[in-house]
Amino acid sequence: MMTFTKQFLVALFAWGAATAAHAQLEIDITQGNTRPVPIAVPDFISDDPQVGNIGADIAEVVRNDLEDSGLFDSLAPASFVETQTSIDYEPRFADWRVIRADALVSGRVVVESPTRIRVEYRLWDIAQGRQLSGLRFGTTPDNWRRVAHKVADSIYEELTGETGYFDSRVVFIDERGPKTDRRKRLAIMDQDGANPQFLFAESDIVITPRFSPTAQRITFMSYENVVPQVYLLDIETGRRELLGDFPGMTIAPRFSPDGSTMLLSFIRGGNSDIYTMDLRSGSRSRLTSSPSIDVSGSFSPDGGKIVFNSDRGGSPQLYVMNADGSGTKRISFGKGRYSAPVWSPRGDKIAFVKNDGDRFAIGVMNADGSGERLLTESFMDEGPTWSPNGRVIMFSRETRGASGRNEIWAVDLTGRNLRKVPTPGSASDPAWSPLLP
Amino acid sequence: MKKYLLPAAVFSVLALSACASTPDPGPEPVAESVPQAPAPVPVVPAPAPEIDRSAIAPPVPQPRGPVPGSVDDFIHQTGGDARVYFGYDRYDLTAQAADTLRLQADWLNTYSTVTAVIEGNADERGTREYNLALGARRAAAVKDFLVSQGVAPNRLTTVSYGKERPVDPRSNEDGWARNRNGHTNLMTGTSS
Incomplete structure (x- = not known):
């Protein structure tokens, strides 16, 4: 999938306006961007070894959804400089600028009970150095894939002003x-x-x-x-x-x-x-x-x-x-x-x-x-x-x-x-x- | 096919029972006096047969055609193919198709208890729903012609398979030509 997107332009959608409220980091689908937005989605953090894989799996699905849309370039995790250990602190923006990320998604998975997990993420505008959105989802551990699609839909919506389509x-x-x-x-x-x-x-x-x-x-x-x-x-x-x-x-x-x-x-x-x-x-x-x-x-x-x-x-x-x-x-x-x-x-x-x-x-x-x-x-x-x-x-x-x-x-x-x-x-x-x- | 199955089955049953039985014990020795052979009697040979040396002609072959009124008979009597063929995106009958359908109608009028499903088919160069509608047109063209030749309409039902049931898998003119057809598929009332 990675190979496709690099050469694709994001362009020419004849409908509805992305609103001005989205400030600098927004995908203006009415004017046509010339390149997909570089976005970094590290594996979601978890302290609980039981759900360690779920954190990585969720991030992988989010990366693929965004990449497949053609509007984003999901940066390779191997290139990341900062390894966040918590999502409750601001990321080191300079570390993300150096790999040319425009946006960063920091997420974590918390086990609330053996049958319930909580998935949280924050979307950061790297150039502006501020949080654009943050959401929390609760679900059963085996339903992690749908949560990943919902996270991807929220990011898509935040940055394009359009409803997503990944959770379908x-x-x-x-x-x-x-x-x-x-x-x-x-x-x-x-x-x-x-x-x-x-x-x-x-x-x-x-x-x-x-x-x-x-x-x-x-x-x-x-x-x-x-x-x-x-x-x-x-x-x-x-x-x-x-x-x-x-x-x-x-x-x-x-x-x-x-x-x-x-x-x-x-x-x-x-x-x-x-x-x-x-x-x-x-x-x-x-x-x-x-x-x-x-x-x-x-x-x-x-x-x-x-x-x-x-x-x-x-x-x-x-x-x-x-x-x-x-x-x-x-x-x-x-x-x-x-x-x-x-x-x-x-x-x-x-x-x-x-x-x-x-x-x-x-x-x-x-x-x-x-x-x-x-x-x-x-x-x-x-x-x-x-x-x-x-x-x-x-x-x-x-x-x-x-x-x-x-x-x-x-x-x-x-x-x-x-x-x-x-x-x-x-x-x-x-x-x-x-x-x- | 069926008639060959029985001897094969009998053979295998025999073979099985031979295998399954235990070997015969050898003859038990008997102590008994052997009777004296009778004296030879002169034998008069039977009279020599009269021989007619004229040649015997080979037998007249039994007619081997299909059973009258069967599906094979229908195909045999109507040109060897129960399908008529159409042009690309066409549902009008060609002269050749009409000739075949006249023969089909004659046969159906002879065997008046036979019913048929007329199946309309399309080649792969069309989208699914349009081809279903096109196949329905072809099936109706075949049915209408047969009815015009005297076949009662209630003996013929129609169905379209669109491009779902190709008879030829090739993606070339020959394959496509074979797949654009109306198939008179006999159902009930045929002899077997």
Whole structure:
């Protein structure tokens, strides 16, 4: 991971302002910084040998989270001059300036009882010689990884003025077997690839999982009843239900921003159309009625509009309509074929897949279709999903050929910080959770 | 396959029992007088057979085609492939596909208890959901054509696998062409 970031610029995010309150040390994501912020995160201190490793493990996760974001350069611990023995004193700022750290995170782990630890950290602005923030978290010892992500989120938030995304998970499809006999299983992992687990033992065609933006609940499509249907799964209880026993195929499920409604495509007589379905009442309403392919609906975060994919103009393109199906407008006009649009949780961007010839790219455009930029390209990049703060896109990348396999990759909005997300095997169709509570 | 299994199984059972039994004890010696051999009797040979030296023609081969009404028969009678193929991002039937489907309809009209699932497939050069919708279009095109040739619509259901079930793993024109298909997959009512 280290090797990537050095060459990446931190630049060009078109949204919200980092506030002036953050003084000198802040990452101004509206103007575009030219280099990642050098940050030092020594192993968290602990007097208790029982949790000694936890202090080092937490710091490692914090370093990796910050580094992977592309906004920070996590300095190598071997270069550190000062070894702090307590976080209750000011660091020797000169020792951190000499290794060119702009920020320092000093942390400690305190054992309160055999089943409870307290994790504390202070974030220091080295140039100004002052503390920017300090927080304390309590948890069980085995939950140290989530605390590490929360520490990283707090640092990210303090320095960028943006909400973080590290304490989140990704549901995905684990793939086994050759291309002509692939077995697919629903799985979940932390956003950094840690803690991968299968969600249930079934192993057939299960595809396109999506997270509810408001709960630990997902929807996905499965062929277990021969004809593809859409299911809901509560991740915490393991309770799974068929969304509704509709005639024909039901595909392309996606939750509304408040989690109460689902967008779906029903296929009747070969023709796919987009519907909404109220999850409580089960009532449905039809939004498209063209004789063309209409799939992959995705709500804007205010729930007012829907972007979708249609070949009504002769080739697959992106369209936006009002949430009641009125006022449809085409928004993609570049050369090539567009599909799989997903509205950013911030509302300003739409991610999509574009293909021109035999290459597939992940791109973003403004909600009105302007400002199209391609972030990645390969033989097959598809299935974009947004981080909860709308700064990073995860997607599937499939390699070419008879032995081709799927991998999960992530790219930030600049397109410069591209990295592979570690998965236990071949993996596809990532779907990012909301930030965990 | 099945008919070869039985002799093999019998053989292995015999082999096993031979192995498992204890060796026969040798014959026990008996003290007994051997009777005198009878005097030889002259034997008249049997009459020589009449020999017809005309050649015997080889047997007329039994027809070895598939059982009428079976899945193999369907494939055999309709051009050797239960799939029809489509152009890239196309779901209209080619002339060749229509010819194949006419043969499929004839067969389905002959064996009128057979039902089928028409499976629509796409090549890998498309995104997952769009390809599902495209596969559904292809399946519907096949079904509609068969219905137009007299097959009752309630005998045909459709499903799309999009790009999820390629038959050819290659990422080249030949592989992609094979994976863009509508597959008439016979379900119930076939002879076996």
